[in-house]
Amino acid sequence: MATDPLKGHVDLLLLAVLEDGPAHGYGLVEAVRERSDGAFDLAEGTVYPSLYRLERDRLVRSRWREVSGRRRRIYRLTRRGEAALQARHSEWRSFSDAMEAVLA
């Protein structure tokens, strides 16, 4: 799927993946790709501006960690991030239900 339809939803996707546990940038891209069965193929570099924005809003926090002998910046969901994820998820469900109702 082209990346344009994902515009505006990348933050939600990243928060959702981080709900499963901490991950680094590449891991997040891979997780989104796998969980969507390859449908969401994010432009990989653009994940970082989203992560920095989420960090600035204190929805995630990050730290350098040694992973498999290499230094990786690991992102983790904060409590505020968990609450934001629930709120955005519920907004998304309402939107999706409404779209389905119209399209059906």
Add this chain to the structure above:
Amino acid sequence: VIESYLRELEQRLPVTRRRRFLKETEAHLVDCAERHVAAGASRDEAERLAVEAFGPPDELARQLAAGSALRVVRGATLVNLVVLASLLGPLYLIPENTLPPAPWDHEPVWIERQQYAMVLLYLAAVALAAVSAIAAWRRHPRWSAYGLAASSVGIAASGALALSLSIYWYVEVPGTPVWSSVVAALWGFGVFVVAAAATLWVRDRARAFVQD
């Protein structure tokens, strides 16, 4: 391939995010290339695919600049307000307390006009700085940046007038202490340089500033 991509990226990135982003990018590209190698690609091909998937450096630099715009502009508006407050010293406190009285009976009209212009420009710069700070805190980095540039022009003009007046005073009025003229000269020059740099910075970055 990865190294040359990182070098290209480095030249385009905003200073505030450069170091961290480059380190994360390198780790990301190495992971991605290894996945392609594991899938059977040659090292060169794997690195090329990794770089391609990461995206064009210009677009990434634009997105990062936009993401940090609000933070940068907020910091800049605070610095601007501090600079304006510190101008009260060379514009008012030092001249009032250190300069000898004018030797002439009637102050030349041009001096009076220049002083008025200096004060008006200063007040305009303060007003623009306040508007710029409000815009930054209301999440309008682009408008805040333009306000900041306009405020800088006002400060520079006011500083230039103050500088020329202090030089005139030093030459025409006996007993004017050297140090107050030196302070005024350095201050006027410093303010001009800072204002010019701020204006150039805004011109370069304003296009990348998007409404957050």
